[in-house]
Amino acid sequence: MADLVPSAPDKxxxxxxxxxxxxxxxxxxxWLIAFLLAPFFVLLKIxxxxxxxxxxxxxxIISYVNDSLQFKLRFSAYIALVRDxxxxxxxxxxxWYAFLTTVxxxxxxxxxxxxxxxxxxxxRSALLMLVMLPFWTSFLIRIYAWKxxxxxxxxxxxxxxxxxxxxTPLRMxxxxxxxxxxxxxxxxxxxxxxxxxxxxxxxxxxxxxxxDLGATPLKTFWLVTxxxxxxGIIAGSLLVFIPAVGEYVIPELLAxxxxxxxxxxxxxxxxxxxxxxxxxxxxxxxxxLILGPIAVFNKxxxxxxxxxx
Amino acid sequence: MVETSNKAAPLPPTGEAFFKIDQxxxxxxxxxxVDNIELDIAKGEIFALLGSxxxxxxxxxxxxxxxxxxxxxxxxxxxxxxxxxPPYERPINxxxxxxxLFPHLTVFDNIAFGLRRDKMDKPxxxxxxxxxxxxxxxxxxxxxxxxxxxxxxxQRVALARSLAKSPKMLLLDEPLAALDKKLRERTQLELxxxxxxxxxxxxMVTHDQEEAMTMADxxxxxxxxxxxxxxxxxxxxxHPQTRFVADFIGNVNLFEGRLVTxxxxxxxxxxxxxxxxxxxxxxxxxxxxxxxxxxxxxxxLDAGHQTHPHxxxxxxISARSYMGSYTVYEMLLPTxxxxxxxxxxxxxxxxxxxxxxxxxxxxxxxxPVVIVD
Numbered sequence: 001m002a003d004l005v006p007s008a009p010d011k012x013x014x015x016x017x018x019x020x021x022x023x024x025x026x027x028x029x030x031w032l033i034a035f036l037l038a039p040f041f042v043l044l045k046i047x048x049x050x051x052x053x054x055x056x057x058x059x060x061i062i063s064y065v066n067d068s069l070q071f072k073l074r075f076s077a078y079i080a081l082v083r084d085x086x087x088x089x090x091x092x093x094x095x096w097y098a099f100l101t102t103v104x105x106x107x108x109x110x111x112x113x114x115x116x117x118x119x120x121x122x123x124r125s126a127l128l129m130l131v132m133l134p135f136w137t138s139f140l141i142r143i144y145a146w147k148x149x150x151x152x153x154x155x156x157x158x159x160x161x162x163x164x165x166x167x168t169p170l171r172m173x174x175x176x177x178x179x180x181x182x183x184x185x186x187x188x189x190x191x192x193x194x195x196x197x198x199x200x201x202x203x204x205x206x207x208x209x210x211x212d213l214g215a216t217p218l219k220t221f222w223l224v225t226x227x228x229x230x231x232g233i234i235a236g237s238l239l240v241f242i243p244a245v246g247e248y249v250i251p252e253l254l255a256x257x258x259x260x261x262x263x264x265x266x267x268x269x270x271x272x273x274x275x276x277x278x279x280x281x282x283x284x285x286x287x288x289l290i291l292g293p294i295a296v297f298n299k300x301x302x303x304x305x306x307x308x309x
Numbered sequence: 310m311v312e313t314s315n316k317a318a319p320l321p322p323t324g325e326a327f328f329k330i331d332q333x334x335x336x337x338x339x340x341x342x343v344d345n346i347e348l349d350i351a352k353g354e355i356f357a358l359l360g361s362x363x364x365x366x367x368x369x370x371x372x373x374x375x376x377x378x379x380x381x382x383x384x385x386x387x388x389x390x391x392x393x394x395p396p397y398e399r400p401i402n403x404x405x406x407x408x409x410l411f412p413h414l415t416v417f418d419n420i421a422f423g424l425r426r427d428k429m430d431k432p433x434x435x436x437x438x439x440x441x442x443x444x445x446x447x448x449x450x451x452x453x454x455x456x457x458x459x460x461x462x463x464q465r466v467a468l469a470r471s472l473a474k475s476p477k478m479l480l481l482d483e484p485l486a487a488l489d490k491k492l493r494e495r496t497q498l499e500l501x502x503x504x505x506x507x508x509x510x511x512x513m514v515t516h517d518q519e520e521a522m523t524m525a526d527x528x529x530x531x532x533x534x535x536x537x538x539x540x541x542x543x544x545x546x547x548h549p550q551t552r553f554v555a556d557f558i559g560n561v562n563l564f565e566g567r568l569v570t571x572x573x574x575x576x577x578x579x580x581x582x583x584x585x586x587x588x589x590x591x592x593x594x595x596x597x598x599x600x601x602x603x604x605x606x607x608x609x610l611d612a613g614h615q616t617h618p619h620x621x622x623x624x625x626i627s628a629r630s631y632m633g634s635y636t637v638y639e640m641l642l643p644t645x646x647x648x649x650x651x652x653x654x655x656x657x658x659x660x661x662x663x664x665x666x667x668x669x670x671x672x673x674x675x676x677p678v679v680i681v682d
Contacts, residue, residue, distance in 0.1 A: 205409040208376055211396040212403045213423030214474070223422075227413045 040287065047280035048073045058276075077281035086260075087282065091289065093260035097251075098244035101183040105191040105240045106233065108184065113195035113232075114225075117202070131192050143182055143253050150178050150254075179255035186250055187243070191236040198232030199225075231304040238297040242290050262286055326385075327352035327510060328478060333382030335368050335534075342368040344534035345382070355504060355511040357525035359518060361557075365534035366514045367482065373512060374403045374480055386477055397426070402476040406483040408467035410455040416442075416466050417451040423474045441469040444503060461492050468500065472507055479504070481513035485520055497523045518558050522546070530554050546604075551682040555602045562608075562648055563680075564601040568593050576679065581644045586619045588674040593681060600680040605651040607676035610638065610662060611669045621671035624648065626662045636661060640670055 049058040050072065063070050081087045116127050134142055149155050150172040157169040172178050206228065210220040226233075248263030255261065262282065269279035326349035335343040343365045350356050358366040371377040373384065375396035383392045391399055402423065410419050420441050424434045442448045445465035455463055464487070471479055484500060485493045501524050504511055515521050521528045522542040529539045530553075538545055538554045549555035552563060566580035573590045578601050585601050593599065627647065628639040633654070640648040650670060652661075662668055 203409065205405055205407075206411060208374075208396070209403075209405055209409040209411070210422070211376075212374060212401075212405075213470070214397045214426035215422075216397055219426065224411060228411075230413075 040284075043280040043283050046276050047077050047278075047284050048075070049277070050074050051277070074277070077275075077277040078285075080278055081281055081285060087265070090260040090262050090265050091285070094245050094262040094286075095289070097179070097183065097259075097261070098241050098247075100180060101187055101244045102191075102237050102241045104180060104184045105188045106237060109188055109191035109195055109236065110233075113192050113199050116192070116196050117199035128196070131189050135189070139186070140249065143186070143250055146178070146182055146185065146254060147173065150181070174254070174256035176255070176259065179251060179259055182250040182254040183244060183247065186247075187240045190239040190243075194235040194239065195229065195232040198229045198235075202228055231300055234300045235297065235304075238293050242293055242297070245290055246286055326350060327354075327387060328512075329385040330369075330373075331383045331385065333369070333372060333379045333384065335365075335372060335377060336380045341534050343372070343379075346534075346536065348529065348536075348539075350510060350512065352510055353508050354527065355501070355513065355525050357521035357528045358512065358514045358531055359516070359521040359528050359557075360531035361516055364531040366531050368534075369531075370403075370480055370482055370512065370514045373478075374401060375399050400474075400477040401480060402471040402474055402478075403480040403482065404467050404471040404484055407487045408455075408463050410463060410466055410470070412455055415452050415454055416447060416458070419455065419466055420470045420473050422470065427474065437473060441473050444472070444506075445469045460488055461496060464488060464496065468503065472503075472509065476509065479509045479511045481511060483515055483517075484513060486515070486517070493520070500524065522558075530557060548678055549602060549680060552600055552602075552680055555678075555680060560605050560649055560651075562603045562605065564603070564646075566599065566601060568595055568597050568599060571595060575674065578679065582622050582642055582646060584619055585677060586674045587677050587679055589679070591679050591681060597681070600682075601677045602680050603672060603677045605637070605649040606635075606653070608648070608650045608670050608672050610640075610650055610652060611671065612662065612666065613669070620674060620677070621669055622648065623667065623669050626664050626666045626668060629661065629664055631661075638662060640668065 045061060046058055049061055051057070052059050059072065061072060063072070116124060116131075119127060147154070151157070152169045152171065152173065154173070156172070157166075160166045161169065202225065206224050207220055210224045211217070215223060246263050246266075247261075248267060251259060251261040251264055252267075266279055266282050266286075269275050269282055273279075328350040330346055330348040333343060333346045334341065346369060348356075358369060360366045368377060372379050375391075375394060375398075379392060383390055385391065386400065391401075411422065414422065417438055420438045421434050424437055429437070438451075439448075442451055445468055447462060447465055447469065450458060450462060450466075455466065458466065464485070468484075485496055488496060497520060513521075513524065525542065527539065527541055528545055529536045530545065531537065532553060538550050540548075545554065546558055549558065549561075555561040555563065564578070564580040564582060564585065566578040566585065568576060568591070569579045569584070570577035571590055571593055574588070576587050576590050576593075578585045578587060578599065580601065587601065591599075622640075622642050624640040624642040626638055627641040630637045635651050635653050638650045638652065640650060642648055648670060
């Protein structure tokens with residue numbers, strides 16, 4: 001009987017560690033621990049500690065003084081966030097603009113992805129390339145380019161005035177309009193790529209089956225296409241929403257000064273007010289706010305991966 | 310090919326056909342996928358389009374469903390021209406190859422999908438779905454999603470979904486191709502009995518000749534967008550009109566020869582392997598070249614003397630494969646031609662012929678058929 005059992009793996013001495021596998025699986029984890037988890041705990045510690053006597057550092061949270069172990073957590077940074085409704089309004093405003101960005105990206109990205117997925121395979125790769133092409137240029141430069149387009153003396157105003165459509169230049173820069181243009185422009189590839197990935201796999205026979213059973217093209221879209229691309233909609237929306245909440249560069253360069261934005265508040269607290277405790281608290285609260293959507297995202301990703309097997 | 314008992318007598322089209330395909334052609338660029346097809350189908354008939362892949366059968370079916378528009382020609386259903394109707398307005402439903410069940414909907418909702426599109430009220434939908442679940446015996450599975458079902462169960466959901474709207478015509482695209490062999494044989498009969506019970510007119514597409522033979526009243530053998538032959542399963546099997554059809558449906562031995570006698574009730578063909586008597590006339594010209602087709606199961610093997618005066622050849626058994634219910638022999642004739650013979654294993658203790666044994670193969674004059682093509 002012994003030779004009937006596949007014995008090759010059993011004959012090797014059991015290794016405590018498979019170093020190759022450990023290195024492959026472990027290195028991204030190490031990266032995340034060093035550059036995500038560790039800074040998070042540093043921020044958390046700063047947000048809860050007292051400035052030291054010199055005013056250039058922070059007291060430890062746990063100390064051993066006069067034979068007693070002392071825990072000292074300072075919550076004043078967090079209490080300040082709740083007391084001042086400017087912070088609350090800023091969080092709400094950031095969540096609102098992130099939501100608006102997501103909706104706009106979805107409204108523009110879904111039809112685009114749909115036609116991309118249905119297009120002739122020969123032109124499809126070229127169209128997909130166009131989606132990715134902006135990544136070849138620095139993000140900052142591309143956002144500055146929008147400034148040139150939208151400014152009072154910008155190309156768009158110049159063109160409209162030359163064409164005689166308007167006589168006084170439109171104020172587009174530093175408004176909600178310019179802000180949303182920048183956000184949608186910057187984040188739309190993150191919506192299109194996952195949507196395209198699910199729509200290209202959509203079995204066209206499902207659409208034919210729906211038509212065969214009497215569903216008009218519009219009904220088919222609502223009852224079959226949308227539900228079957230749900231995982232792409234969720235993935236794309238969260239990939240846009242999550243980073244959009246904390247976005248700093250686009251609102252700084254394109255939004256008006258009255259637009260409340262948590263990224264800018266954070267920057268101000270860190271680098272203008274130099275109030276590191278409060279800045280850290282702002283950051284920690286933002287991370288907690290985003291954890292919910294991230295959890296949803298992970299759940300669907302895992303589900304989608306399992307369904308794909 | 311045994312005819313099944315649940316097969317109704319073939320229904321020849323009479324007068325105004327229930328379903329009519331009138332000179333339909335479909336071209337894709339330079340390729341003519343369907344070439345000037347004419348077909349009448351009677352109400353309640355099960356019709357099979359049989360052919361290998363690329364023969365145009367699927368394109369023809371898709372035109373009936375409305376997914377493709379004919380380049381020319383018209384399609385009529387119950388006297389109404391449906392050529393320009395979109396799929397969602399045709400009183401025709403289709404059972405798709407590998408089913409195309411909606412993965413996000415339960416079995417119940419899959420079956421109810423078409424009914425709800427007709428604005429049917431909820432109690433009526435529920436009642437009709439229950440009825441369909443009963444028909445395909447899937448009542449306990451109503452709340453499952455398609456991926457939680459076996460292949461055979463999915464096939465029945467697909468059938469129930471396509472029959473739920475009581476279509477005037479049902480299209481079946483390779484209805485059993487996704488099932489394994491054993492299940493397929495059982496399901497063929499089950500499917501036919503359900504279709505008969507419902508009484509729906511069917512057009513099915515298949516590449517599996519056995520499936521077409523067991524299920525259909527009439528078969529059209531298709532090749533390169535045309536019908537090569539159209540008839541009942543036994544007509545197609547026993548009277549193939551072309552070598553392609555003879556060879557495509559079952560196995561066949563073909564002898565090339567020349568016509569030497571041609572009378573109304575018989576003819577004689579001179580082949581390299583001998584003079585063959587055939588029990589039917591062909592109204593041909595003497596000396597013309599033609600083929601004699603002979604099915605392997607119609608040949609008798611005999612170790613001793615020949616039993617028929619004319620239709621007999623001598624040779625040596627060159628290969629043998631035992632198939633359980635029958636044995637296939639390959640015989641090498643003096644002309645180096647190989648003859649395929651199947652012998653039914655009726656007797657458990659029958660002495661099979663060994664390879665190398667000299668034998669006589671013979672057949673009745675009514676067994677072969679002449680093919681002029």
